[in-house]
Amino acid sequence: MTNSQISSPLVAATGNRPRIYLACVASYNSGRLYGTWVEADQGEEHFWAALRAMIAGSPEPGAEEWAIHSYEGFEGAELSESASFEHVCALAEFIAEHGELGAKVYEYCGNDLDDARATFERYAGAYSSAAAFAEELHDDLGTQIPEGLQYYIDWQALAKDMDFSGDIILVELGFENVHVFWAR
Secondary structure, rough: OOOHHEHHHOOOOOOOOOOEEEEOOOOOOOOOOOOOEEEEOOOHHHHHHHHHHEEEEEOOOOOOOOOEEEEOOOOOOOOOOOOOOHHHHHHHHHHHHHHHHHHHHHHHEEEEEEEHHHHOOOOEEEEHHHHHHHHHHHHHHHOOOOOOHOOOOOOOHHHHHHHHHOOOEEEEEOOEEEEEEOOO
């Protein structure tokens, strides 16, 4: 890694690839911003190599501590400043696979990546609304509703009840973009 690759977190290149800013804690404590941006999809060894190069080039003698001071491209998923490189790589892979929906599920699962992965195993699909899911579910189950009563059924209320009772998880990404997961 060359010194030209070491930058302040304010000089981040554009792009959506997940990456983190590794900061030298000794420099930070001395009032200097010094660190490097590292692509999160390059594997753990890439992180360790970038970290060693950044620490070796630190303007502070005896620097050895580091922290994650910034990150981008994780679609809103949060990282702690002490997240392991293993976790950062795994989360980057998860976000690359599932995008914004993955970030929302990760957040819903309390930032627990294993729970978020397990939640995706119970994915029920994307719908224009929660009501559309509830109506389709009843159609798929073969529920016969007399034609004269069909207009009295509040599918939205039924979907909300399923969500509140813990039967389903609803993740809304935008207008007519609702994702449903079975909770159990």
